[in-house]
Amino acid sequence: MLKQRNENNQISIIIPTYNESENIIKILRSIGEIIPKNIITQAIVVDDNSPDGTGKLVEDYLKNLKKMANYTIEIIHRKAKDGLGSAILRGIQQAKGDTIVVMDSDFSHPPQIIPKLIESIKKYQCDIAIASRYIKGGKIQGWSIKRKLISKFATLIAKKGLGINTKDPMSGFFAFKRNIIKGLNIDAIGYKILLEILVKTKGVSIKEIPYTFQDRKLGASKLDMKTITDYYKSVWKLYRYGKPLEKQEKRSSVKFLSKASRFYTVGASGFAVNYMISLLFIGGISNMWYLHANIIGIIASITTNFIFNKAWTFEDRDFRIKKTMSQYGKFAMFSSIGALVQLGMVYFLVDSAELVYPLALILAVMTAAFGNFVFNKKWTFKEKIIN
Ligand code: GDD
Ligand code: MN
Numbered sequence: 001m002l003k004q005r006n007e008n009n010q011i012s013i014i015i016p017t018y019n020e021s022e023n024i025i026k027i028l029r030s031i032g033e034i035i036p037k038n039i040i041t042q043a044i045v046v047d048d049n050s051p052d053g054t055g056k057l058v059e060d061y062l063k064n065l066k067k068m069a070n071y072t073i074e075i076i077h078r079k080a081k082d083g084l085g086s087a088i089l090r091g092i093q094q095a096k097g098d099t100i101v102v103m104d105s106d107f108s109h110p111p112q113i114i115p116k117l118i119e120s121i122k123k124y125q126c127d128i129a130i131a132s133r134y135i136k137g138g139k140i141q142g143w144s145i146k147r148k149l150i151s152k153f154a155t156l157i158a159k160k161g162l163g164i165n166t167k168d169p170m171s172g173f174f175a176f177k178r179n180i181i182k183g184l185n186i187d188a189i190g191y192k193i194l195l196e197i198l199v200k201t202k203g204v205s206i207k208e209i210p211y212t213f214q215d216r217k218l219g220a221s222k223l224d225m226k227t228i229t230d231y232y233k234s235v236w237k238l239y240r241y242g243k244p245l246e247k248q249e250k251r252s253s254v255k256f257l258s259k260a261s262r263f264y265t266v267g268a269s270g271f272a273v274n275y276m277i278s279l280l281f282i283g284g285i286s287n288m289w290y291l292h293a294n295i296i297g298i299i300a301s302i303t304t305n306f307i308f309n310k311a312w313t314f315e316d317r318d319f320r321i322k323k324t325m326s327q328y329g330k331f332a333m334f335s336s337i338g339a340l341v342q343l344g345m346v347y348f349l350v351d352s353a354e355l356v357y358p359l360a361l362i363l364a365v366m367t368a369a370f371g372n373f374v375f376n377k378k379w380t381f382k383e384k385i386i387n
Pocket of ligand 1: 084105173
């Protein structure tokens with residue numbers, strides 16, 4: 001028996017645009033030609049005040065358009081370019097359909113696939129239908145090797161890092177039942193809104209439909225370095241989201257020890273950096289006086305120690321310049337004090353306590369590192385000593 005749901009047999013198609021004056025009218029027309037006549041379709045263009053006048057073009061087009069019974073077009077004007085994901089989200093807020101389709105405006109996503117996506121949702125009762133480049137029958141046409149690699153790598157990160165089984169979680173072309181995102185908090189950073197939906201709605205049924213992605217003929221891609229860094233930021237955020245709460249350690253003693261052991265591990269890596277850099281400057285690239293080389297080694301290891309401890313040990317990903325530099329200053333100061341403490345301790349242990357040098361060194365290093373850990377935890381990274 002078919003499940004009965006509250007369905008209004010209406011779909012909404014979200015089409016974000018930024019500088020798509022050469023494509024937008026054509027794509028709106030061809031969507032109109034392709035959509036099934038028995039389904040009411042609401043197309044929503046979300047334009048970010050495109051400098052090339054895409055928004056105005058659509059307005060003018062709508063003024064002269066003959067009204068159709070089953071196809072309406074609306075446009076949302078946003079003030080500034082605020083990213084693809086958030087444009088899509090804005091469109092979703094205005095969508096009336098129970099099924100929502102998301103697609104690009106540059107003909108990379110052939111409108112002919114729309115009916116197939118909708119059919120999958122209606123017929124097979126699935127929640128998300130994805131137009132996929134990476135299943136059998138799917139292809140990409142016109143992309144450089146570099147762009148293909150970026151895409152493949154990003155897909156791999158999503159699949160392995162976030163435990164996604166979908167073959168093309170980066171697709172910008174998909175349809176979904178509106179009710180699956182009800183109550184979800186969508187951040188919509190960057191390009192990858194589908195990925196976010198997939199992570200946050202685990203357990204829904206998904207179908208992938210192969211298609212050929214055609215690189216655009218007109219206009220230019222908006223994918224830039226920021227899009228790529230935003231992507232990795234959002235994967236990181238989604239990764240944290242995906243971690244079940246009960247798996248996050250709550251016992252403060254365990255957290256303290258695990259941070260301390262990370263701190264020691266970083267310290268050991270710093271020793272390796274120091275050693276290698278010093279050797280490099282003495283023998284390798286220049287014939288520096290060994291004390292000068294050692295100073296460079298020390299500075300390098302303090303720097304790498306700082307970066308690893310900030311990002312890994314204390315999981316502080318706020319890398320704004322001013323804050324980071326002030327933390328770096330404190331960290332370097334504690335490192336120098338630590339070095340003095342170590343020196344003093346070795347001297348005392350060997351000279352007065354008559355310990356053998358290797359043992360004295362180990363004890364001194366451990367003590368200085370422990371002090372460093374506690375001080376940096378409290379003052380550099382502003383954590384409670386036990387939390
Ligand atoms: N409103 C708005 N605001 N629209 C935007 C913005 C923005 O900041 N950035 C891009 N767009 C629109 C473009 O006008 C286009 O219609 C669509 O979003 C996709 O942008 P492109 O710049 O053409 O993306 P692409 O072809 O490089 O990337 C495609 O492939 C990716 C998968 O590798 C897109 O389909 C992505 O969605 C997809 O993730
Ligand atoms: Mn494109």
